[in-house]
Amino acid sequence: xxxxxxxxxxxxxxxxxxxxxxxxxxxxxxxxxxxxxxxxxxxxxxxxxxxxxxxxxxxxxxxxxxxxxxxxxxxxxxxxxxxxxxxxxxxxxxxxxxxxxxxxxxxxxxxxxxxxxxxxxxxxxxxxxxxxxxxxxxxxxxxxxxxxxxxxxxxxxxxxxxxxxxxxxxxxxxxxxxxxxxxxxxxxxxxxxxxxxxxxxxxxxxxxxxxxxxxxxxxxxxxxxxxxxxxxxxxxxxxxxxxxxxxxxxxxxxxxxxxxxxxxxxxxxxxxxxxxxxxxxxxxxxxxxxxxxxxxxxxxxxxxxxxxxxxxxxxxxxxxxxxxxxxxxxxxxxxxxxxxxxxxxxxxxxxxxxxxxxxxxxxxxxxxxxxxxxxxxxxxxxxxxxxxxxxxxxxxxxxxxxxxxxxxxxxxxxxxxxxxxxxxxxxxxxxxxxxxxxxxxxxxxxxxxxxxxxxxxxxxxxxxxxxxxxxxxxxxxxxxxxxxxxxxxxxxxxxxxxxxxxxxxxxxxxxxxxxxxxxxxxxxxxxxxxxxxxxxxxxxxxxxxxxxxxxxxxxxxxxxxxxxxxxx
RNA sequence: UGGGCGAUCGUUCAAUGGUAGGACAGUGCCCUUUGGAGGCACUUAUCCAGGUUCGAAUCCUGGUCGCCCAGCCA
Numbered sequence: 001x002x003x004x005x006x007x008x009x010x011x012x013x014x015x016x017x018x019x020x021x022x023x024x025x026x027x028x029x030x031x032x033x034x035x036x037x038x039x040x041x042x043x044x045x046x047x048x049x050x051x052x053x054x055x056x057x058x059x060x061x062x063x064x065x066x067x068x069x070x071x072x073x074x075x076x077x078x079x080x081x082x083x084x085x086x087x088x089x090x091x092x093x094x095x096x097x098x099x100x101x102x103x104x105x106x107x108x109x110x111x112x113x114x115x116x117x118x119x120x121x122x123x124x125x126x127x128x129x130x131x132x133x134x135x136x137x138x139x140x141x142x143x144x145x146x147x148x149x150x151x152x153x154x155x156x157x158x159x160x161x162x163x164x165x166x167x168x169x170x171x172x173x174x175x176x177x178x179x180x181x182x183x184x185x186x187x188x189x190x191x192x193x194x195x196x197x198x199x200x201x202x203x204x205x206x207x208x209x210x211x212x213x214x215x216x217x218x219x220x221x222x223x224x225x226x227x228x229x230x231x232x233x234x235x236x237x238x239x240x241x242x243x244x245x246x247x248x249x250x251x252x253x254x255x256x257x258x259x260x261x262x263x264x265x266x267x268x269x270x271x272x273x274x275x276x277x278x279x280x281x282x283x284x285x286x287x288x289x290x291x292x293x294x295x296x297x298x299x300x301x302x303x304x305x306x307x308x309x310x311x312x313x314x315x316x317x318x319x320x321x322x323x324x325x326x327x328x329x330x331x332x333x334x335x336x337x338x339x340x341x342x343x344x345x346x347x348x349x350x351x352x353x354x355x356x357x358x359x360x361x362x363x364x365x366x367x368x369x370x371x372x373x374x375x376x377x378x379x380x381x382x383x384x385x386x387x388x389x390x391x392x393x394x395x396x397x398x399x400x401x402x403x404x405x406x407x408x409x410x411x412x413x414x415x416x417x418x419x420x421x422x423x424x425x426x427x428x429x430x431x432x433x434x435x436x437x438x439x440x441x442x443x444x445x446x447x448x449x450x451x452x453x454x455x456x457x458x459x460x461x462x463x464x465x466x467x468x469x470x471x472x473x474x475x476x477x478x479x480x481x482x483x484x485x486x487x488x489x490x491x492x493x494x495x496x497x498x499x500x501x502x503x504x505x506x507x508x509x510x511x512x513x514x515x516x517x518x519x520x521x522x523x524x525x526x527x528x529x530x531x532x533x534x535x536x537x538x539x540x541x542x543x544x545x546x547x548x549x550x551x552x553x554x555x556x557x558x559x560x561x562x563x564x565x566x567x568x
Numbered sequence: 569u570g571g572g573c574g575a576u577c578g579u580u581c582a583a584u585g586g587u588a589g590g591a592c593a594g595u596g597c598c599c600u601u602u603g604g605a606g607g608c609a610c611u612u613a614u615c616c617a618g619g620u621u622c623g624a625a626u627c628c629u630g631g632u633c634g635c636c637c638a639g640c641c642a
Contacts, residue, residue, distance in 0.1 A: 015582085020584085041642095042642095043641085043642050045642080075642065077641090078641060078642070080641090081642090130640095134639080137639095137640075138639085141638055142570095142638075143570085143638060144569095144570055144571075144637075144638060145570045145571095148638090176640065178640095179640050181640095188571085189571040189572090190570095190572075191570095191637055191638050192637075200639095200640035201640080218639090218640075218641085218642090219642050220642095223642085239573070239574090239635080240635090240636055240637080240642095241636095241642090242572060242637090243572055243573090243636070243637050244637090245572095246572095264573085266574095271579085277642095319580075319581070319590095319591065319592085320580065321581050321582085323574090323580095324573065324574060325574055325575070325634095326573090326574075326634080326636090327579075327580070328579080328580095329579070329580060329592090330578090330579050330580075332579090332593060333580070333591080333592050333593085335592095336591085337592095339604090340605095343604075343605060344605095377601090377602080377604095378605070407603095409603070410603090418601060419601095420601065420602070421601070422601095451601090452601045453601075462603075463601050463602060463603090464602090465602075529602085531602050531604080532602045532603080533602090534604095555602075555603095556603090556605095557603075557604090558604085562603080
C-alpha cells in the first residue's frame with residue numbers, strides 16, 4: 001500500500017503476530033498468487049462498539065497493508081435477533097472509521113449453496129437428521145470430562161435423512177422437533193466435534209430472506225463456508241472461537257472447498273466499560289441510557305456523538321495491538337489518545353460553565369473592544385479570531401476564592417491574574433447575596449497589559465478564561481462521567497446485577513453555560529477545546545437558537561489533584 | 569480433575585538465542601498567556617523449579633496460575 005502518512009508512525013499497522021503470520025503466508029505463497037482477502041463479519045443484532053473497532057482495524061488494516069481487500073459480511077443466520085436497523089448502523093460505523101469494503105455480503109445470500117452442501121454431506125453419510133429434543137441432545141453430549149453417546153437416530157439411511165431434511169426445509173416440522181447434525185465423533189475431547197448441529201428449524205421472518213426459509217444454518221455451518229465462497233485467505237476472529245477451528249476446517253475439508261484460514265486474536269476489554277451486546281441492549285431497552293448512541297455508551301455511535309474521532313480510535317487500537325493473551329486495557333489509555341488527537345486539531349474557544357460575574361470598575365462603561373485570539377496554539381495555520389471584551393465578564397466560579405487555599409493561583413481578594421488574551425485584572429471587592437454567597441466580583445484592570453503582558457515585565461501566576469456578559473451565548477452543556485463506577489462492571493455480589501454498578505452521576509446537565517459568540521455558528525459534530533475546561537462537541541439535539549454541547553473529555557486537571565491530595 | 573489457549577513493569581505492547589525497551593498511569597522538577605500542551609528525571613517486570621547453551625523472556629521438561637468450551641446463539 002502506498003502510504004500518505006509516513007510522518008505519523010502510530011498510524012502504521014502494528015507489527016503483531018497476525019502481521020507476521022500473513023507475511024509468512026505471502027512469502028511461502030500459501031494461497032498461491034491470490035491476493036490477501038479478509039472480511040469483517042458482524043451479526044446484525046446490535047450496534048458496533050469499541051471492541052469491534054479493533055477487529056475492523058485489524059481486518060481492513062491488515063488486508064490494506066498486503067494489498068488485499070476486505071468484505072463486510074453480515075453473519076445473519078439467526079432471524080430471531082437480527083434487524084435491518086443494525087445492518088444500517090453497522091455500515092455507517094465502518095464507514096465512519098474510514099473504511100470502504102470491497103463487497104457487501106450476507107451469509108443469507110449463501111443459504112441456497114449452504115443447503116446444497118448440507119445435502120452433499122448427507123449423501124456422503126456425514127450428516128443425519130436427529131429427532132432428539134434439545135434437552136436430550138444436551139444429555140447425550142456428555143460432559144467436559146466424559147464422552148457423549150451416539151443418538152439412536154445416528155444410523156438413519158441416506159435416503160431417510162435426505163427425505164427428512166427436505167421436509168424440514170419444506171416446513172413440515174415444528175421448531176425444535178428435528179435438527180440436522182454432522183456425523184463426527186461423540187467421544188471427541190472437543191465438544192464442538194460431538195456431532196454439532198448444522199441446521200435448526202426456525203419459523204421466523206428473516207430481515208432479508210423473509211419467509212423463504214424455515215431452516216437456518218448454525219454459525220459453524222455458515223462461517224467457514226462463507227469465508228471460502230468469498231475466497232477469504234485470513235479469517236480473523238476472537239479467541240473464544242479457537243475451539244471451533246477444527247470444525248471450521250472439517251467442513252471445508254469434507255466439502256473440498258477453498259481453504260480459508262481462521263486465526264484468533266484477543267478480544268478488547270476496557271476498564272469501567274461493558275462490551276457485551278446483550279448487556280448494552282439491556283441498558284438501552286430498560287432506559288438506563290438514552291439509546292444506542294447515548295454519549296456514555298461504548299458503541300461507535302455513542303462515542304462518535306460524544307466527540308471521539310476515528311483517528312484517535314485507530315491510534316488507540318494500534319497501540320493496544322493484537323495478541324493471544326486476554327487482558328483489560330485501562331480506559332485512560334483510550335482517553336489519552338483522544339486528548340492527544342483533539343489537542344492537535346480542535347479549535348479553541350472560551351466557555352464558562354458555571355458563571356460568576358466579574359465587573360471591571362475602571363473599564364469605561366459602554367465600551368467594548370475586540371481582542372485577537374489564536375484558534376489553536378498548537379497549530380498556527382488554524383489562524384486567529386476576534387473575541388469581544390467589555391466591562392462585565394463571566395468567569396468560572398471555580399476561578400475565584402474568597403479565602404484561597406494554599407497553592408491556589410487564581411483570583412482572590414487583592415490577587416492579580418491574567419484574563420486570557422486580554423488584560424491583567426486584580427480582584428478588589430465582592431457582592432454577596434443574603435445567604436452569603438459571592439454573586440459578583442469587582443476588580444480593576446491594567447490598561448497597559450492589553451494582549452496579556454505588562455510592559456513592566458510583571459508576572460502573574462495564573463490565566464483564567466472569560467466571556468463578555470453582553471455578548472455571551474447561553475447554551476446547554478452535558479457533562480459525562482464513566483457509565484460504571486466499578487473498574488469491572490461485571491463484578492457484583494451474589495443476587496446482584498451489573499446495573500448495581502451503574503454510576504448514578506454519569507450525566508450532569510449544565511443548562512446555563514456562557515459561550516463566546518463565535519460558537520454561534522458551530523454545527524452538530526464540530527469539536528472544540530473549551531480552554532482550561534475540556535473537549536466538547538456540538539450535539540445533534542442542538543437547535544438554531546440553542547446550542548447543546550457534549551463534553552468528550554475533561555482536560556487533565558492538575559489543580560484538582562493538588563486539592564485532592566491536600567484534602568487527604 | 570477432558571480439551572484448547574495463554575503467562576514480561578500497576579496496565580498495555582515490544583524484544584524472533586546476544587544490553588529487557590516504548591506507551592498509559594504514578595511521582596518529582598523545569599517550562600508555559602490553558603494548573604492544558606511540552607521537556608527532564610524517577611519508580612516498577614520476564615509465574616515457579618529444573619534442563620539445553622558460551623549465553624534463555626525466548627528452546628525443552630515438570631509444576632503453578634488465568635481465560636475459553638457441555639446453545640437447536642454468534
